[in-house]
Amino acid sequence: MGRPPDPARREATLARATDYVLAHGLTGLSLRPLAEALGTSPRMLLYDFGSKQELVAAVLAEARRRGAVRLAEHLPARAASPEEYLRGIWAWMSAPERAPFVRLFFEVHADGLTHPENYPDQAEAITGWFPTLGAAFREVGTGPDDTVTPTLVMAVIRGLLFDLTTTGDRHRTDLALDRFCELLRR
Amino acid sequence: MGRPPDPARREATLARATDYVLAHGLTGLSLRPLAEALGTSPRMLLYDFGSKQELVAAVLAEARRRGAVRLAEHLPARAASPEEYLRGIWAWMSAPERAPFVRLFFEVHADGLTHPENYPDQAEAITGWFPTLGAAFREVGTGPDDTVTPTLVMAVIRGLLFDLTTTGDRHRTDLALDRFCELLRR
DNA sequence: CATTATATGGTGCGACTGTTTCAAGAACGG
DNA sequence: CCGTTCTTGAAACAGTCGCACCATATAATG
Numbered sequence: 001m002g003r004p005p006d007p008a009r010r011e012a013t014l015a016r017a018t019d020y021v022l023a024h025g026l027t028g029l030s031l032r033p034l035a036e037a038l039g040t041s042p043r044m045l046l047y048d049f050g051s052k053q054e055l056v057a058a059v060l061a062e063a064r065r066r067g068a069v070r071l072a073e074h075l076p077a078r079a080a081s082p083e084e085y086l087r088g089i090w091a092w093m094s095a096p097e098r099a100p101f102v103r104l105f106f107e108v109h110a111d112g113l114t115h116p117e118n119y120p121d122q123a124e125a126i127t128g129w130f131p132t133l134g135a136a137f138r139e140v141g142t143g144p145d146d147t148v149t150p151t152l153v154m155a156v157i158r159g160l161l162f163d164l165t166t167t168g169d170r171h172r173t174d175l176a177l178d179r180f181c182e183l184l185r186r
Numbered sequence: 187m188g189r190p191p192d193p194a195r196r197e198a199t200l201a202r203a204t205d206y207v208l209a210h211g212l213t214g215l216s217l218r219p220l221a222e223a224l225g226t227s228p229r230m231l232l233y234d235f236g237s238k239q240e241l242v243a244a245v246l247a248e249a250r251r252r253g254a255v256r257l258a259e260h261l262p263a264r265a266a267s268p269e270e271y272l273r274g275i276w277a278w279m280s281a282p283e284r285a286p287f288v289r290l291f292f293e294v295h296a297d298g299l300t301h302p303e304n305y306p307d308q309a310e311a312i313t314g315w316f317p318t319l320g321a322a323f324r325e326v327g328t329g330p331d332d333t334v335t336p337t338l339v340m341a342v343i344r345g346l347l348f349d350l351t352t353t354g355d356r357h358r359t360d361l362a363l364d365r366f367c368e369l370l371r372r
Numbered sequence: 373c374a375t376t377a378t379a380t381g382g383t384g385c386g387a388c389t390g391t392t393t394c395a396a397g398a399a400c401g402g
Numbered sequence: 403c404c405g406t407t408c409t410t411g412a413a414a415c416a417g418t419c420g421c422a423c424c425a426t427a428t429a430a431t432g
Contacts, residue, residue, distance in 0.1 A: 001375080001376055001377070001430060001431040001432075002375085002376040002377020002378065002429080002430060002431075003376080003377050003378040003379070003428060003429040003430050004377085004378075004429075004430065005377090005378060005379090006378080006379080009379090024300075025299070025300040027213070027296070027297065027300055028300070030418075030419070030420090031419080031420065031421090032418085032419085032420095040380095041380075041381070041382090042420080042421085043380065043381070043382085043421095044379080044380065044381095046420080046421065046422090047378095047379075047380080051420080051421080052419095052420060052421090103296075103299040103300065106292070106295060106296045106299060107296045107299070107300075109292060109296070109348065109351075109352060110213070110289075110292045110293045110295070110296035110297075111213060111296075112352065113211070113289040113292060113293070113351055114210075114211040114213055114214070114289065114293075122352055123352055123353040123354075125352075126349055126352055126353055127353065147358055148358065148361045148362050148364075148365050149365065151346075151349060151358055151359065151361075151362040152342070152346075152362040152365050152366055154345065154349070155341075155342055155344075155345025155346045155348070155349055155359075155362060156338070156341055156342055156345055157345065158341075158344070158345040158348050158349075159340065159341025159342055159343065159344040159345030159346075159348070160337075160338075160341045160345075162295065162341070162344050162345070162348070163312055163337060163340070163341055163344075165295075165299055166295060166298065166308055166309055166311075166312055167309040167312055167313065168309075172333055172334065172337055173337065173341075175334045175337075176334050176337040176338040176341060177338075178334075179334050179335065179338050180338055183369040183370065183372075184369065186369075186372055187400060187401040187402070187405075187406055187407075188399080188400060188401075188405085188406040188407025188408065189398065189399040189400050189406080189407050189408040189409075190399075190400065190407085190408075191407085191408060191409095192408080192409080195409090216388085216389070216390090217389080217390065217391090218388085218389085218390095226410095227410075227411070227412095228390080228391085229391095229392095229410065229411070229412085230409080230410065230411095232390080232391065232392090233408095233409075233410080237390080237391080238389095238390060238391090373432100374431100374432085375430100375431080375432075376429100376430085376431080376432100377428100377429085377430080377431100378427100378428080378429080378430095379426100379427075379428070379429095380425100380426080380427070380428090381424105381425085381426080381427090382423105382424090382425085382426100383422100383423085383424090383425105384421105384422090384423085385421090385422080385423095386419100386420100386421100387418100387419080387420095388417100388418080388419070388420100389416100389417075389418070389419085390415105390416100390417090390418105391414105391415085391416090391417105392413100392414085392415075392416100393412105393413085393414080393415090394411105394412090394413085394414100395410100395411090395412090395413105396409100396410085396411080396412100397408105397409075397410070397411090398407100398408080398409070398410090399406100399407085399408080399409095400405105400406085400407080400408095401404100401405090401406085401407105402403105402404085402405085402406105
């Protein structure tokens with residue numbers, strides 16, 4: 001007996017906290033401003049998530065979940081060519097709407113360089129792409145279990161995202177992807 | 187008259203502070219632990235640098251200076267081929283001794299995504315490579331002022347560094363660079 | 373009503389942060 | 403010696419941080 005628990009509240013808080021982190025970044029995240037922006041209290045955040053660390057972990061998981069869903073919605077199930085697939089990924093990832101996700105992605109990576117213990121499944125964020133990409137690029141790959149081609153393809157994407165987020169030069173980065181497509185085609 | 191100033195002290199402090207930041211990262215940097223590790227006091231750090239912000243700026247400038255010097259020492263003045271040049275850059279940047287610099291590089295980029303105003307010359311860290319790289323890759327480039335090929339080349343390097351620092355998989359990243367060289371060659 | 377469980381506000385603790393203030397020490401010239 | 407300038411220590415200030423403790427409110431069962 002007693003008052004029944006309300007798991008929906010935690011979920012709603014998590015969703016809005018994820019919005020907040022995507023908007024403001026992870027680096028300076030603090031419970032009190034976050035709580036105020038969410039119309040709740042630091043007390044409740046700790047009540048729901050146990051600690052700040054666990055809250056952050058939940059937010060990152062939620063952000064990953066959202067990103068995966070959106071990507072799955074966007075990419076064609078079977079692209080006509082590797083080039084088309086690659087252009088699709090670049091168009092999706094470099095779109096301004098994805099900027100908050102990209103920033104969070106780079107923030108997590110940078111923090112993971114100093115505190116790897118906090119992000120145990122970070123490598124999986126890279127290797128997880130291999131099955132999908134390996135299939136999409138099998139024409140230009142070296143075999144069914146080729147991880148090298150996906151590695152290079154994602155390196156180009158991430159490297160160009162790094163450039164784009166730093167310089168803001170969309171034209172030049174777009175052209176660089178064109179050039180990579182050209183190299184792949186030959 | 188009066189006691190003469192001692193500019194050497196500031197320089198020595200800056201050098202050792204740069205060591206410290208390279209070793210411990212920029213994210214959690216705090217004056218008191220830094221001062222203690224340097225055998226000085228927060229009071230003196232502020233006396234010498236004015237504020238934490240200015241100290242950080244000085245440390246980043248010093249780190250850039252060191253990196254540039256080391257790279258200039260390592261790279262051959264004129265490589266036999268673009269491929270050899272590219273392999274030289276990758277070997278140098280991915281070497282374990284460069285890990286502290288690479289981490290600092292990624293940390294600055296990530297922080298710059300949230301606080302661009304703090305890093306006014308960040309774009310120059312990317313575009314500054316173009317003259318040098320454009321010359322080295324003129325055989326495979328599109329012209330004398332080609333910025334697209336250098337953009338792609340550095341994107342591959344940075345993207346693979348991202349992968350390497352996350353997964354630690356040197357073999358796979360080395361192979362991916364081989365693959366990129368192969369694409370360039372054809 | 374009482375009981376029992378969850379939900380929530382308020383308050384404060386201890387440890388940090390960058391920075392300032394005040395005072396004293398240390399090295400020079402006259 | 404004095405005066406001047408640079409250097410340095412100790413302490414405090416005002417703020418933030420995550421988090422814990424305690425009381426109370428709320429909603430269910432009996």
